[in-house]
Amino acid sequence: MTQNKPLAAIYIRVSTQDQAQHGFSLDAQEESLINYAKVLGYEIFKIYRDEGKSAKNLNRPEMIELLKDAEQKKFQAIFIYKLDRFSRSLKDLILTIDKLKDWNIDFISLQDKIETASASGKLMFQIIGAFAEFERNIIGDRTKFGMERKAKEGGFITKAPKGYKLINKELIIDKEESEKIKKIFEEFLNSNISLTQLAKKNNLTTTGIIKLLKNTTYIGKVKFANHESEGNHEPIINKQLFEQVQKKLAI
Numbered sequence: 001m002t003q004n005k006p007l008a009a010i011y012i013r014v015s016t017q018d019q020a021q022h023g024f025s026l027d028a029q030e031e032s033l034i035n036y037a038k039v040l041g042y043e044i045f046k047i048y049r050d051e052g053k054s055a056k057n058l059n060r061p062e063m064i065e066l067l068k069d070a071e072q073k074k075f076q077a078i079f080i081y082k083l084d085r086f087s088r089s090l091k092d093l094i095l096t097i098d099k100l101k102d103w104n105i106d107f108i109s110l111q112d113k114i115e116t117a118s119a120s121g122k123l124m125f126q127i128i129g130a131f132a133e134f135e136r137n138i139i140g141d142r143t144k145f146g147m148e149r150k151a152k153e154g155g156f157i158t159k160a161p162k163g164y165k166l167i168n169k170e171l172i173i174d175k176e177e178s179e180k181i182k183k184i185f186e187e188f189l190n191s192n193i194s195l196t197q198l199a200k201k202n203n204l205t206t207t208g209i210i211k212l213l214k215n216t217t218y219i220g221k222v223k224f225a226n227h228e229s230e231g232n233h234e235p236i237i238n239k240q241l242f243e244q245v246q247k248k249l250a251i
Helices: 016-022 026-039 061-071 090-102 119-152 175-190 195-201 206-213 239-250
Strands: 007-014 043-051 077-080 106-109 164-167 170-173 221-224 227-230
Touching: 007 026, 007 061, 026 043, 026 077, 043 061, 061 090, 090 106, 175 195, 175 206, 175 239, 195 206, 206 239
Parallel strands: 007 043, 007 077, 077 106
Antiparallel strands: 164 170, 221 227
16 A cells, blocks of 8 residues: 555445446446545545445444444545435434544545535535534433423432432332431431531441432432422432421531
8 A cells, every 4th residue: 555645435335226226336336436536646445335235324334334443543534426325314424424524534425526625625514513513402402301301290310319229210219228318317417416427327428428418309309400390209208307407407
């Protein structure tokens, strides 16, 4: 290999239907892309061939290998024949090209006249990056909305605190551990033990014991994004005991 030339990966894909109807044979794609890459001054690193594979997602053996090698920066550019050879999912396409941009991997589509060496190509990457950010924000908003709705409906969000077990996404009281939680609340309220002493006695840090004593999960609440709702789980501590403990903590 000529070491002073940048390396290019060539990705080609064809399904049986595509090959029969449109003549997108692997060999035809390969020949065109090798010639195009060489004209642009690239040396061929490897040819990734997915034969008879659908482009509905990125779960294809050679595609997975290609992206793994791209992340490890084994080459400087990816050449494809047409965008739909890479993916028919606009979301997958946008997010993947955005990743390639972060990895400093150029992306060239022969038939679509997309490349990143020119000003217009760089502009296309910026547009794709903006769409990728938009897509990620939408996914984040949907996730947050789902979690907020679950919290409002009384569902629990994260892992189970001490005194509970998480079974089939529901908080179930652990009888042995819940008795320990009750004793911690009662001892703190009814004795002169310090928070540090109480923490050491229960193998916790002082911060950990304060967090435990302030945890409204123990009175049947669920909390997400500063919004608190009535949970569907059984409380361990009654509200009167919990409120008395909060008053003592505030002193």
